[in-house]
Amino acid sequence: MPESTTTLIAVRGMRMRRGRPRSGLRSLWKSPFFDIAALIIVVVTLMSLFPGLFTSIDPRDCNLSMSRVGPQPGHPMGFDIQGCDYWSNIVHGARTSLEVGVYTAVLSFVIALVAGSLAGYFGGITDSIISWTSNVILGIPVGIASLVILYQFRSRTVWTIVFVLVLFSWAATMRYMRSSVMQVRNLEYIQAARGLGVGPWRILRTHVIPNAVTPLIVMTTLSVGAGMAAEAGFSILGVGLRLPAFSWGIQIALASQDGNWQIAPLLMFFPALMLGLTTLAFVVLGESLRDALDPKARR
Amino acid sequence: MTALLDVQNLSLEFRSGGRPPIPALEDVSFTLDRGETLAVLGESGSGKSITAKAIMGILPKPASRVTAGRIMFDGEDLLSLPPSRLRKVQGARIAMVFQDALSALNPVQTVSTQIAELYRVHRGMPKRQAMAAAIDMMRAVRIPDAANRANDYPFQFSGGMRQRIMIAMALALDPDVLIADEPTTALDATVQAQILELLSEITQERRMALLMITHDLGVAGQLADRALVMYAGRVAESGPIGTMFDRPAHPYTRGLLGSIPSAAHRGADLPTIPGLPPDIALRPPGCSFNPRCGFATDECRSLVPLLEPFDARRAAACHHKEEVLADAAVGA
Secondary structure, eight states: OHHHHHHHHHHHHHHHHTOSOOHHHHGGGGOHHHHHHHHHHHHHHHHHHOGGGTOOSOTTOOOGGGTTOOOBTTBTTOBOTTOOBHHHHHHHHHHHHHHHHHHHHHHHHHHHHHHHHHHHHHOHHHHHHHHHHHHHHHHSOHHHHHHHHHHTOSSOOHHHHHHHHHHHHHHHHHHHHHHHHHHHHTSHHHHHHHHTTOOHHHIIIIIIHHHHOHHHHHHHHHHHHHHHHHHHHHHHTTOSOOTTSOOHHHHHHHHHGGGHHHHOHHHHHHHHHHHHHHHHHHHHHHHHHHHHHOGGGOO | OOOSEEEEEEEEEEOOTTSOOEEEEEEEEEEEOTTOEEEEEOOTTSSHHHHHHHHHTOSOTTTEEEEEEEEEETTEEGGGSOHHHHHHHBTTTEEEEOSOHHHHSOTTSOHHHHHHHHHHHHHOOOHHHHHHHHHHHHHHTTOTTHHHHTTOOGGGSOHHHHHHHHHHHHHTTOOSEEEEESTTTTSOHHHHHHHHHHHHHHHHHTTOEEEEEESOHHHHHHHOSEEEEEETTEEEEEEEHHHHHHSOSSHHHHHHHHTSOOGGGTTSOOOOOSSOOOOGGGOOSSSTTGGGOTTOOHHHHHSOOOOEEOSSSOEEOOTTHHHHHHHHHHHO
């Protein structure tokens, strides 16, 4: 049976060639919490990319006579103070909230990755400069400082909010990366690469960072939710985005003004629910990633 | 004529915040020439691996400091080369096989990428060509089915195969000097024999100088031409391995050889060297070996013996080497 033997070898060869098994990441799907979190994130992402899939009502097409009217057929979340369809506002607000969360997380990731790697790997004066800068930032009371800075801006966009959040969040993330790089820096395979004449930049790029980046990835995922929550917080405090922008933060802020939420509690409930679920989903995602990527933490 | 690798009076210390520096190596000298195998012998903590890492220039930098000596390689002092020049020597002309291949390979890169990296860094080869060269190298170290195994990760290999990968990396650029730091310690006996055979075949084939660090006297006797016995960061004895093993000139060498199991010890306890090697930070005054030595006199307790040649090719750092030699001749 030479033919079947060859097939067998070919199949084995293919299996072997696939390289590192992804079983760690695949096992994520076995957890129902992860499945629900992933579903929420997918839905919210779709909402922000294609709001038309979820509603055909223009969120700016308002009718004052419908102000604070509860859920109706065709209007599952009722109407806000201005008589605008609330569901349509939720759908269009997803984008802003998600943008703030994701942009903040990605930017702090990049800054932390670069600064943390340099500080952790090279040490010395580079480390001193980067670490002391981050220490200064960590010493600032974040809440008050962000209020003060945001207050300076007349018109605030998503990027203004992102700027302030990144300004105060990169320092903590950088410390994670730095300590993770310092753990890897003197491992034997790094020494081996050094001993075989590989230059420092290449060692950093191909050997140190891939082995040190996991905690940073987890932390970044967790911070998406934090960024979204912060955006809402700024709106409530009056230093966030303003109408006519759409965001869950603005919706919560408007609902909290003038006792509106006492008359129409659903106006507070729906955006808070969306924000809470999405934040939670990113936290679950981050925690699952940590368990999957770190074999020592897996139970 | 000078040797290819000539380590002269190398002293090195480790310092850690506030405490007095620890002299890890003191006055270590030896030479190594093309086509020659030198075994560096000694207990754990005697400075074998530190010597190797000092030659490779991969000791952690602010923590370790060379206080004296030179490492001459092909007429250049490696210790005074600028980093960019040093990197051209490392890997390409001097390469090292590490003790534990699993921790010396990057766990998140395929083995062929890691071998190919050397060709890309040192020879500037394009990616595809470097990969092909890496697979050839894997074949050269007798990895079966090399082309299919090329994209596997280190953890997918057995211990012996992993060590072959390490050897492939070390040999990739055809170095003049190969340093093997206990290359078989992590392996079982049969695999050990295969790896040693591979190392000796390849080094002879390519006329490399092999610096073999080991605490296995059998391995040393089998492979090496000459031996360097180290104790507590100093050289105890050096010379051709045959005559040294027949007639040791240092009581420590004698003790090591005496503790090899043999038929003569059947049924009896294995002779050992009494006591423990000293903490390098707290070396006894005089000869570091004096508390464990049957030949020790007051001279040994106060005066550090120098490594002195006593015939054309042998040297020992012992005040009583003549006695030890005479005694060994009688005892054997």
